[in-house]
Amino acid sequence: MPEDARPYPSASPLNGKDLSQLLTTAHQLCESRGTRLTPIRRKVLEILLREQRSLKAYELLDLIRAIQPGAAPPTVYRALDFLVEQHLVHRLDAINAWAACMDAAGNHHDILVVCTRCGAVAELSDPALSRQLAERVAQSGFRLVSSETELRAECSTCGKTQDVCSNSSAVL
Ligand SMILES: [Zn+2]
Ligand SMILES: [Zn+2]
Secondary structure, three states: OOOOOOOOOOOOEEOOEEHHHHHHHHHHHHHHOOOOOOHHHHHHHHHHHHHOOOEOHHHHHHHHHHHOOOOOHHHHHHHHHHHHHOOOEEEEHHHOEEEEOOOOOOOOOOEEEEEOOOOOEEEEOOHHHHHHHHHHHHHOOOOOOOOOEEEEEOOHHHHHHHHHHHHHOOOO
């Protein structure tokens, strides 16, 4: 497994996990599925893992171009599509952004809680709740087409800053 050409100097702890360990896990998952974590796919994943927050397409492009000048948007989008298909990255429709899955090798999580202010993400797993939701949706004549439910929320950090703001500004 190529551990050379790493754009960042050293791995820092990511929620107790090591960056290189997370990348190795991603490599292994791809191999076991007969797919390949090509250099550009790996770079995109590495940036998302390192940032530990969701990134908009333009932010991701800027970061990619800092280490690989001339990277074209379609290349980055194709890499993102692949990573989403492989469940290594979550596509967040609520905020039009992407975030690395912090537990790709673990249990499938079916609920993503997304802070619409800062883009922080919490990955939850509640199969019973998801089943219930799917049943209710089916009762209304629809069928869920995604195995992930996204919830728009506000994280505790943003909640605190908003409290301060709302005291000093009138809401119309
Ligand atoms: Zn995840
Ligand atoms: Zn937040």
